[in-house]
Amino acid sequence: MRRCWWAAIVALLASLVGVVRFASAEDKPVGITAEQPYLDVIHEGKLFRIQRNQDNSAEIDFDYAHTSRPCPPFCIQPMQLAPGVETIGELELLEYLKRITRRDTRVLVIDSREADWLIRSGIIPGAIHLPWQRLHPAHAEPQAVAEILEMQFGAARTGPMWNFENARTLVFYCNGVWCGQSPTNIKQLLAVGYPPHKLKWYRGGMQSWKSLGLATAPYKKP
DSSP states (O other): OHHHHHHHHHHHHHHHHHHTOOOOTTOOOOOSSSSOSOEEEEETTEEEEEOBOOOTTOOOOGGGOOOOOOTTTSOOOOSSOSTTOEEEOHHHHHHHHHHHHTTOTTEEEEEOSOHHHHHHHOBOTTOEEOOGGGGOTTTSOHHHHHHIIIIITOOEEETTEEEOTTOOEEEEEOSOTTOOHHHHHHHHHHHTTOOGGGEEEETTHHHHHHHTTBOOBOOOOO
């Protein structure tokens, strides 16, 4: 009996060692696509390389391994959020990040999550952090929301109306298909007249990003 007990412990330790192993010489390269091994972007003024984890045995972070979060509030979001709002995947998001790196000021990628999530899981390099509450009328003063529309999104006010002709294209994401934070912000912007074609939604969010082993940048709370 004692021998079986020790054998079980040894087997458990061996499995744990296997879980925490780093990429070895036997691992095969993991590219973004067959033609693109990585993408260099500008994040917070510095060059940051987005590539996938090169460890062929890597697994998704524990925070994103849960399958059954309570609904509500963590309900499955539709594929089409609203008419005219494009739902995008990782490769399309990388193209927007590439544009930002090339100093295209007409595009902004926005992480809508609360800060504690970013501290735990990081942020997609090239994105900015704008917590969902800052665009929500129940949590933010109208003047504060208006300043974001003008100063960050490039909208212009004409009397009581908003002019979005020169407004930026906004790409929103949050935690994943069960996360309602970025969808809430997109719907609120549509309500004030933001053009649907200037709103993009990365539906998979951080869960899909992590599941593909794509790099994240560390986040420091201001």
